Amino acid sequence: MPLAFSANLFWSALSSGPYWRGALTALELTAASLAAAIVIGFFVALGALSRTRWVRSVAWLYNWIFRATPTLLQLFFIWYALPQIWTGFAGSWFTPFMAAFIALALNEGAYMSEIIRAGLLSVDPGQELAGRALGMSRRRILRRVVVPQAIRIVIPPTGNEFITLLKLTSLAFVISLHEILTASQELAVVKFRYTEPLLAALVYYLGIVSVLMLVQARLERRFTFTSAGRGRRRRAPAPAVAAVPHDAR
Amino acid sequence: MSVLRAYDVTKWYGPLEVLRGVTLEVDPGSVKVIIGPSGSGKSTLLRCLALLEEPDRGEITLEGRRPGPGEVGMVFQRFNLFQNMTALENVMCGLTEVRRLPKSEAREEAMAFLRRVGVADRAAQYPDELSGGQQQRVAIARALVMKPRAMLFDEPTSALDVELVREVLDVMESLARDGMTMVVVTHEMRFAHRVASSVIMMDEGRIVEEAPPDEFFTAPREERTRRFLALVE
Numbered sequence: 265m266p267l268a269f270s271a272n273l274f275w276s277a278l279s280s281g282p283y284w285r286g287a288l289t290a291l292e293l294t295a296a297s298l299a300a301a302i303v304i305g306f307f308v309a310l311g312a313l314s315r316t317r318w319v320r321s322v323a324w325l326y327n328w329i330f331r332a333t334p335t336l337l338q339l340f341f342i343w344y345a346l347p348q349i350w351t352g353f354a355g356s357w358f359t360p361f362m363a364a365f366i367a368l369a370l371n372e373g374a375y376m377s378e379i380i381r382a383g384l385l386s387v388d389p390g391q392e393l394a395g396r397a398l399g400m401s402r403r404r405i406l407r408r409v410v411v412p413q414a415i416r417i418v419i420p421p422t423g424n425e426f427i428t429l430l431k432l433t434s435l436a437f438v439i440s441l442h443e444i445l446t447a448s449q450e451l452a453v454v455k456f457r458y459t460e461p462l463l464a465a466l467v468y469y470l471g472i473v474s475v476l477m478l479v480q481a482r483l484e485r486r487f488t489f490t491s492a493g494r495g496r497r498r499r500a501p502a503p504a505v506a507a508v509p510h511d512a513r
Numbered sequence: 514m515s516v517l518r519a520y521d522v523t524k525w526y527g528p529l530e531v532l533r534g535v536t537l538e539v540d541p542g543s544v545k546v547i548i549g550p551s552g553s554g555k556s557t558l559l560r561c562l563a564l565l566e567e568p569d570r571g572e573i574t575l576e577g578r579r580p581g582p583g584e585v586g587m588v589f590q591r592f593n594l595f596q597n598m599t600a601l602e603n604v605m606c607g608l609t610e611v612r613r614l615p616k617s618e619a620r621e622e623a624m625a626f627l628r629r630v631g632v633a634d635r636a637a638q639y640p641d642e643l644s645g646g647q648q649q650r651v652a653i654a655r656a657l658v659m660k661p662r663a664m665l666f667d668e669p670t671s672a673l674d675v676e677l678v679r680e681v682l683d684v685m686e687s688l689a690r691d692g693m694t695m696v697v698v699t700h701e702m703r704f705a706h707r708v709a710s711s712v713i714m715m716d717e718g719r720i721v722e723e724a725p726p727d728e729f730f731t732a733p734r735e736e737r738t739r740r741f742l743a744l745v746e
Contacts, residue, residue, distance in 0.1 A: 394593035394652075397563050398607040398659065399582020408610060412597040489597050489639045 270460055277464035282447035287468045290433045290443040293364055298376075298429055300369035302422070305376025312381050323377070330374035336435055339367040343439045364436035372429055379421045383414035416487040423480040427473055444468050516541040516694055517585065517663045522561055522571035524554075524718075531557045533718040534571065539663060542692040546705040546726075549715035550741060555698045558715070559665045562696065563587040575662055582611050586656030590668040592648040594640040600627065600651045601636040607659045626654040630684050646677030650684055663694040670701060700745065706730060714738045 277283060311323030330338070343363040347354040387410050395405035434445040448461040455461070515538035524532040532554045539545055547555045560566040562573055563585050575584055594603050604623035608614040614622070627633040630650040632643075640648055649669055656664060666685065670678040682704050689695060689708050699705065705712050705726055712729040714721040714737065722735045733739050 388593075388596075390589060390591055390593040391595060393565060394587075394589065394595065394655075396565055397587035397589075398655070399611045400607075404610050408606070409595050409597065489641065491599065491638050491642060 267457060267459070270457070273455065273457065274460040274464055277448070277451055277461050278467060280447070280451070282442065282450065283444065283464060283468060286442055286444040286447040287472065289361065289441065290430060290468075291472055293361065293368065293433045293436065293441075293443070294426060294430045297365050297368035297372055298422075298426055300365070301372035301376045301425075301429075302380075304369065304373030305378075305380045308373060308377035309381040309384060312377065313384060327374045327377060330371050335367070335371050335432055336438070338371055339364065339435055339439060342367045360436060360439045360441035363439060364433065364441055368429060368432060371432075372425060375425060376422070379418055379425070380414070382421075383418035384410060386417045387413045412487065413489075416484070416489075419480060419484050419487065423476065426476055430469065430472060430476075514541070515539055516576055517562065517580075517696070518574045519558065519562060520571050520574070522558065522568045522573070524557055524561060524566060525569050531718050532561070532568070535715075535718070535720055536571075537562075537696075537713070537720065539694055539696060540710070541694055543710035544689045544695045544697065544708050545711055545713055546709040547696065547698045547713045547715055548700065548702075548705065548741070548745075549721075553715040554718040555715050556667050559587070559667045559696065559698055562663075563665050580662075583607055583656075583659030584662050586659060586661035586664040588649070588652050588656055588664065588666045588669050590671050592640070592645070592652045592672070594648055594652055594655070596640055599637050599639055600632060600643065600647075603640070603651055604655045604658050607655065612659070623654070623658055626658045627651070629657070630654045631680070644677060645673045646680045649673065649681045653681075653684055653688075657688075663696065664688065666695065666697040666699065668698050668700070670699065702730070702745065714741065716741070 308323045308326055311319045312327070314320050314323070343360070346363075347358060391409050391413065392402075392405050395409050396402075400408070433441075433443050436443060437445045437449070440446075444465045448465040451461040451464075452458045517539040519535055519537040522532050522535045522537075523530070535554070535558055537545070537558070547558070549555050557566065561568050564573065564580060565587070573580065594600075595606060598606060601620065601623055604626055605616070605619040608619035608622060609616060612619075624633060624636065627636055630653055632647050632650050632654070635643055635647055635651075640651075643651065653664075653669075669685070670681050673681065678701070682701060685695070685697070686704070686708055697704075697709075707726075709726045711723055712726050713723045714729075714733075714735065716737050722729070722733060722738045724734070729738070730742065733742060
């Protein structure tokens, strides 16, 4: 006989401490690794576009390693192998959260670098030329002219990356990080029921992603350069940058 | 006495020699108009004069020295206004980012130049919201605000709809009247005729002929110039 859906169990799961804390952990991990990945990705993208050959090689090598190997393998490597190679990682500071943060930031940095590189390349070279004609340094042109225009292009695929990362945080379950999936698993094992605990986990993911989508829409308006500013969009939407397929990660 | 000078400028793009030892002297207050077929090296010469390209041989001097930032203004065919800035911010940019002027001062200065080119009422608009003619006039203001000793124009009206060409040429003509030293690459022969101090014909990376407009258009010395003029007129 099929088990009847227990609204009670569902609601108590939804409002329980482990779920809240798990969701918070997942959100923190996602935000922190994405922020670090954007910084890493920006410099790797500059490296990939560098005129110096060895700098390009380093950027290429980084991307190659972190995109060609499974995220789970990278996570295992950092959590289990790294402390054996380097005792500095054997200390108590090296928590599952830190390990997951390092692994996801490094992994995501490679993907972000490709997105940022595409964004930088999408800016008309005439923009840099005009800056140089005014006597601006390359660094200033990058900061004041190229990056603000690239951001508009980079936002939508970065939203994708946020969502991917959020889901990837559930991988950290295997190195005993307490996130949303851990909470649902623990509950399921105790209650011998899967439907309600997993549905509750699903609601949390949906909630976080919904908030992200709102934030993304605001950011896109902020970086659309028309005097009407918010809301009204006169320009055709920026060309989408081909998203990197995520399924295989 | 020339203010802006290119001496024996040679430029290679890979195996292609785009400029073959060009020497050009621009006197203060004069307007040089350069014409020639595409690929003749006109634009490359302007880019060298603006220090956007480093010549492989020869040198560019402004009053006998290397030009400083913003001292030689450049106006591009496709305007190249900063897309993420309003018209006013575009004109302010050189003042705040290069000259390091405080914002309030830069704003006032920039507004004065927007008024001068007749687009002050569009100060708060972004480039996407301006017509081509308005964009090009903002671009001229952006270069002028740096108080350049000379201005370079690289086919400034070629990307414009016909009815918008006039407003840009008018601004350029008034600049010339005010004594601005200018080098203009253009296909606007009537403008050349009316405004130029001398007209230069370029072909295959060399200056073929240089003469005052009356002489240049009525009695060109070189066969190459005659052939080119026959094609464009």
